[in-house]
Amino acid sequence: MKIRVVSSRDEILSLNPNEKIIHLAFRPSNKDIFLLVETCPKLEIVQLPNSYQRTISRSMQMFLEMQKIQLLEGDVWGHRKDINEYYTVPSSVMSKIRNMKLEGVPNDRIAEKMCKESKLNQKMIIHILNKKPLEL
Incomplete structure (x- = not known):
């Protein structure tokens, strides 16, 4: 299983529309999350580090819930984005x-x-x- 690691908002528009699991390694704004959902219509999970997840607004959490996208806390330990854009379980x-x-x-x-x-x-x-x- 692969998790696409996105380290900046500039990468969102270049994502493959078939991505299902994405780890955001930056603190996303509401606009970033809307753009992510629009860019990746098959998205199932958005994973954020704990400190970033606490800053997601309640309305954005509800939006993701309505889109049937899970917002999960977690990290991709030891992953080097410069070597591979995916973290593989x-x-x-x-x-x-x-x-x-x-x-x-x-x-x-x-x-x-x-x-x-x-x-x-x-x-x-x-x-x-x-x-x-x-x-x-």
Whole structure:
């Protein structure tokens, strides 16, 4: 699974319209989020660092909710944007999630355990778990 990392508002217009998960590494304004949703109509998740998420207005949160776009807190630890514009969830993490799901471990337990191991947000792990099996 890939997460597109956007480090400045100037990059928004150059995004692929098929992007589904985006991590904003800058403090977005309402205008930036509107532009992001317009540029990427298939967007499912916008991830922001905790400190930036607290500054998102309630009206913008409601707008994203109405568009069925999840606003998640989280970071892309150790990612270097100068090397690759995507953060890829390691295949080992995806395998562990897949195996635990096949073993019948409840989603909340998987999310709790993998959150500690992978540094991914629990809601991001729940999103991965709810995807079609072929995409895992």
